[in-house]
Amino acid sequence: MAQQQQQQDSSTHAAADNQKAIFYMLLLSLQFAFQPLLTRQFTPQNICRSTVILCQELLKFLLALLMLSMSGNRTTALTGWTVTSWVTVAFFPAALYALQNIAALEAYQNLDALTFNVLNQTKTLSAALCCYLVMGRKQSYLQVVSLLLLLLSALIMEKLVTVDLFLGSSSSTPSLQLPEWGSKHWTHGVAPIMLASFISGLSGALSQRNLQAKGGGRNPYLFSMELCAASSLILLCSLVASPDGQQIAQDGFWNGWTASTWIPIFTNSVGGIIVGLVTKYAGSVRKGFALILGMFLSGIVQALVTEEGVSIEQGIGGGLAAVSLWMHATNPPVLKAKVE
Template sequence: MCLLSVQFGLQPTLTKTFTPDGVCRSTVVLVQEGLKFCFAYIMLRISGAKQSAVVGWTPNQWIRVAFLPAALYALQNMAALQAYQHLDSLTFNVLNQTKTLSAAMCCYLVMGKRQSFMQIFSLILLLLSALTMEGLVPLESLMFRSSNVSTSQVDWNSTHWSNGVAPILLASFISGLSGALSQRNLQSSGGGRNPYLFSMELCSASILILGSSLVFSNDGKRVTEDGFWAGWVPQLWIPITTNAIGGIIVGLVTKYAGSVRKGFALIFGIFLSGVVQAMLDQSHGVSREQVAGGVLAGVSLWIHATHPYQSKKLKNA
């Protein structure tokens, strides 16, 4: 949980600092997925579950279970990488938590999983935190004061919105949908699928999909003309490695600590990203809107994690 908080809080800063603007995003995501595959394989070997994990495994099962979520994850990673480069750490992490809203909606549509009244309230609070941080809901209105600020003052054509806010909201929605599909596929396969094996399946499918897309995309033309490593710098391996390790840590925390404690780890990660931003960007620091949005997001995650839905049978038991 401590590692997850640190990785979650520092990842936006590391990515924005060490990722060159001109680097080909497809090559970054490809290498990141390959590195994540290696880490998952190492953890599978260390856990001693390699033999039991592959019993009954078939290519058809891999295609059925992993390819659609992998395609969504690949698109999510591309959008998130663009947002990393155009948003500050605190804004990225708070807006990224809107994936809780999309996950709840998609889990209900895909799997029929319901939310409690308090969880629905927390999701509305989470949406309010994002709107407050972006100035769409004036901070004064939360304090029940009159305000002359209107949403018409928001520059919708700015690169902050087109290259930052829009990509991270897209990535968050895709994260909820792909997570719901992955959960359904895991449960439909008997619930005993090894998480490291599933990570390897997702990574290998993502690599195949992204590699094939290079044949038709502008990134593929750039790789052909300038080479695969065009625009790369040695420091770029720092955010790639931490992001790959973070994917493994999330799986471990979810499995052994549970989603409630994972929510607390993410709350501390939001706080940490705000502290880091205030220390590194002393000229701008952290605005009142960002503080309010971060607090609302933290409260939302706490409410959602501590008030799970209970069926009427459990309530009456």
């Protein structure tokens, strides 16, 4: 009787967790789909990007602190914490994250939502490469194929590869086209998001290695707070000699800001918390499906609320990116059993 009750309680608990997983995955998909559109709509082109990043990091810090306090593990998480451990674990990844945020914000303002989301998924390539170089994590054969497919989707989106092959043309292979390399689309859109994607993979691998070096005992909310604090300190120091610092000194910190500027800052900060909740309740594999749904939602939103619509290249590139994410998430490498 007791065993039956225990099984029933376990089943109820699993069902509750599954409901939470679905709910948080839907939230992540919506945030992923709308974030580029919100940032492009409500972040003025002439705004000082460093002020946006500073406020974003501060809000993330406060949200992580709130979540840490609500979890009831604040005292345990802070046990043994030192400035030295903070510098060792968080500072270099934080510097990379700060650069990544600035590059991503530049791309947000100059790319449509669907193109941004597809190109942003090339961070899977950099994550795989950096995890292998930093941690020795290998990819399965199908995962390698999926990464190449993801690269192809990016090339198609940017019209570096034509879609004749996919449209049934007599051409047997896709052909290369020469883009206008000096256009703002490339210099202020594609280049920044590719840089941000590579930095994302590198900083993620370094963070994971540092956390494992500490025995895996560091609280994730505390680590988020450490990253935010380090990123803010690095960014503040950089303002001393940077053009953004001169702009702030001349025009003021809030120049170009409106009340609506806080909308994408808030949604981006909340998105960081949602990613952690999806990982907790759904796992990394199902998180990939949430991003796939978000990618398709971004295409639907772009078609409905903007005049840009969805081009053939974007449709094919987005579909290939979705398939590649699904392949990568569902085909992890098989660990070989050790022969004694």
